[in-house]
Amino acid sequence: MNDEGRNVDTAITRGCLHPAAGDVMRYFEEERVYSLQIESTLACPQGCRYCYAPPDAGQVRELPAADIAAVLTSAAAMGVRVVDWLGGDPLARGDWHDLALQARDLGLVNNIWSSGIPLADPSIAEQAVAVTEGGFISVHLDTLDPAIYARLHDGDAREKIRAICRGIENLQAFGKPASELVNCITFTRPLAGSDLARTMRYFCEELGMTVCLTQMCTVGGACSRPEWVPTVAEIRDACRARDAICCPGSPRSFGTMDVDKFYCGTAICVTVDGDITPCSVIREGFKNIRDRTLCEIVTDHRDELLFSGMRRKGPSSSACARCEQNSVCWGCRAMAYYETGDPLGPDPKCWRAAGGR
Template sequence: MFGVIDVDQSPLVLIWEVTQACGLACRHCRAAAVPRRHPEELDTEEAKALLDDAAEFGDGQLVVLSGGDPLMREDLPELVRYGTDRGLRMAVTPSGTRSLTRERIAELADAGMARMAVSLDGATRESHDAFRGEESYADTIAAAEAAREHGIPVQVNTTVCADTVEELPAIRELVGEVGVVLWSVFFLVRVGRGGVLTPISPVRAEGIMEWLHDVDAEEPFGVKTTEAPFYRRVGLQREDGGREGSRRRAGVRAGCGFAFVSHTGEVYPSGFLPLSAGNVRESSIVDVYRESALFRSLRNPDGFTGKCGACEFRHVCGGSRSRAYAETGDPAGSDPLCPYVPEGYDGPLPARIAD
């Protein structure tokens, strides 16, 4: 999908939270979004300077404009066009509100939007809207259809937690009907409003990883996981029967192939790992990503602790650094969602995050 990228030099995905303002107040929102824009958001000129710096990662760098709801910024089409002109692939993740009209989608498509991602956390209006605590299902489906009409590839993001896990097979069917190119399945990290939700158990998560590999093989759309890199470990075990090739594939995780810029310019390894390595108002995003001690440490799985540090799959998985930080306060610790215990490991195991 991305070609060969040296993740020590460039992220595969650069997320920029253009605003935390949003008309929704979803129960799982990482950003704990609010109705109004923050007065210290990056302004248009600062935003363009960030995109100029991002272009130094190389032609075709993927930049995802996220939020909050990025549509709360009047200059969003201008930023999409500017980034596209600088050789960036500009994707947008709008909220499913009535502001996401066909006219707004057409304007973004004309500006060069390369992909649009929407969230579906239930297979029906009732289940989706109940989970999000807002009426957004109908607007989300309509927006996905409008994007496809304009030739924009659509991605669907789905949160996996105790409230949604039973819906996954039905959501799979809906994703196929919508005609998306990618289903991104996000395994809950308890930050922001999501801190009150209940994650699934590690054993349940392992089973879902197996199922998702089957889905990926059977469906025309791609499947990826977010904050669950042991999906790659499961895939390797299925292919190789265990340990062969355990260093064969590099993966994306917080700080390694992934970076996040907040609405006020703070640079985090992930939006779910809110440790700042610098601010784009003071330093280039390129320098922060490549040279900061935090990012460099997260790209060195040999420095991880516990069973993640001992795991033979650490170079292709590495565990969710965000979940390790959220649950233990240590971004180098073990991912408590992964049930795998390396052979011969007799050290401490992370506390279970769910029964």
């Protein structure tokens, strides 16, 4: 395979996030759920001021363990392959390890999306590595600059940055390879330009980790921070810098969210309140797990949950479905939902959809 071919494979694998990218793509073609996101708690030590979690997230809520157990059982019966543990920070929950063991015992692979701060505790990092065999662990560090970090987050910026970096060191010390570690960066205007590029280069080039560049959606805490919403031009420049740093030479590129359509089109979420949604950022769901089983909800709402309308090309289809990058990308469905009210519409924060190639 030539160098370009390897880069394409790398781009698709990076966009799937899951190590088994081929399985994700197969599930996408079969319109099946590969990944179940579970928003287990709203508790989080990081204090992101733009968090998409509900505005009352300070009133810490958890999805009851009994509900999680029922969802895990149903997911395994459906052939779901992985659980993406979300929050808040799922590691802030006291029984997180027991829940992850339940998932593993059912044959599900665990992925953990953490702030990274709890992983500074070596015992937590060791448990996280053991329970995510075959999966990934994501931390969340937007910037290495304490002054910028302090604008975006509550608390002691320097100590939180140090804690996240210690957490990464702990994970690697307990055997988690860099290829199974992700740093999730939420792109806001304070990061635009050299700071974002510097952060991505550090994690991608120096540490060998995957970078997941996400965009700030105007939902939850972000609604009170409109000045932090990047312009389309700033998003274009950020994504081009990401492509050059993380996947040089590849003709494939994702738009405003750094996952490809294969990840997006095979994942669903159960929120902390038990609602089933197509995405953790889209807060409006289809039925609740306390009223119907996960399998029943997915059966009745598969088209909406897996964005089936985005898979059909035609005169009336979304511009994202006809884009030159549609082989891997269909824009951010959450961005389309919040900006236009149509989750199947064009992504208004994508420079391609806006006409700026």
